[in-house]
Amino acid sequence: MMDKVPQLTTDNMPSRNAAVGSDGVDLPGAAIHCTDAEPSLKSMITKVARGPEVNVGGRAPVLRMLQSVARSSSPYLFVEDACHDWPGDAAAIRTAWNTGMFSSFLAETADPDFISFDQRLGLLHVRGAPLHTALARTDWDEVERQFPHLNLSQDFVYDVAVSFAKEERPYIELLFAGLVRLGHPVFYDFNEQDRLLGSRCDDYLERAFLQQSRFVVVMPTITYGTRRSHLYEVELFREKLPRDRLLPIFDISKPRGPFDSLFDQGHLWLEPDQELAPQAAHHAEVISKKIGSDVAAVLRRGR
Structure with missing residues (x-):
């Protein structure tokens, strides 16, 4: 359990017409009170915007949600509205919702009297004028500069897509969960x-x-690529996808399959008679490093 961000309370708020922001600038109409014993709203926003996990190549779905609230006159924001505002981060935002990441993160870090998330509706609610005003007046460029390890200008919606036969779903579920925990949006059916x-x-x-x-994880097995449901994906990869964007994972127990030509490039092994969870976690970490290296190369070229 992470430490909660120290919160403002209604007991220490002055009247709405006599507020001072964390930088000492008057904020008309906002009730903001910061003493030496508690962090400023600016600090609180930065901590929440950081999100539950960050890593090289990761995304910042909570940051994007807060930025969308800041743009709006309403204290309410639906997930799909943030996806519209930030199409490059839409997959990360939806995944954070689908997996319950928003709900659990905000429950651990923020007082529900000030900010909450309705999991069923996909609705973020910033409660009260002080926080909403502070969000609207936040220098988001400065906040983003505090996260240099994040690539906030995404070239791809997903860091990884996964393509597999249904027999591999137990492992793929674990791999998907591991990549999401590391901050990556994944295309998973x-x-x-x-x-x-x-x-x-x-x-x-x-x-x-x-x-x-950015990359496609494929599990080449004897069943993959022979069933009708896989044929379209196989043809796409063979004809249109550069080989260096394919990341193969081979099940050592399975016979040769239609993608054995990938065996001559770097790949990962799956041992199905061993426990799947630690293997999936390790594979997720390796793939995450691969993503990070690719993102870092793009960022270096852009300097």
Whole structure:
């Protein structure tokens, strides 16, 4: 359990018309009171904006949610509104909602009297004028500069997409969870069901795999690539996806499959007779480092 951000309380708030911000500037209409014994609202916002986990190549979904609230005249913000504001971070924002990350993080770090998240509705609520005013007047460029390890200008919606046969789902579930914990948005079918429902699946998958994902994890097995449900993905990867964007994971117990040509490039091993969780956690860390190296290379070129 992480330490809670020390909070303002209604007992120490002055009247709304006599407020002073953390930088000493008058904030008309806001009730903000900061003593030497408690952090400023600016400090509180920065700590919450940092999010539950950060890493090289990771995203900042909580930061994006707060920035969207700051742009709005309303203290309420739906997840999909933030996704519209930050399309490059939409997958990370939705994943933080789907996995309960927003709810658990805010419950651990922020007083619900000031900020809360409705998991069912996907609704962030900033309660009271003081915090909403402070958010609106926050220098977000400065906040972002405090997180140089994050790539906040994303070239891809997803850091990773996963393609696999259904027999591999128990392992893929663990890999997905591990990558999410490390801060990566992942294209995983069970995390996209509401958006896949009623959509043209082939078009949706082509965008996700070819245009929106930095890397594609593929598990080449004898069943993968032979079933109708996989044939479209196999053809996409063979014909349109550069090999260096494919990250193969080979199950050592399975016979040769249609993607054995990937065996001559760097790959990871899965031993199904061993416990899956530690293997998935290790693989997630290796893939995360790969993502981080790729992001760092892009950032260096941009300097």
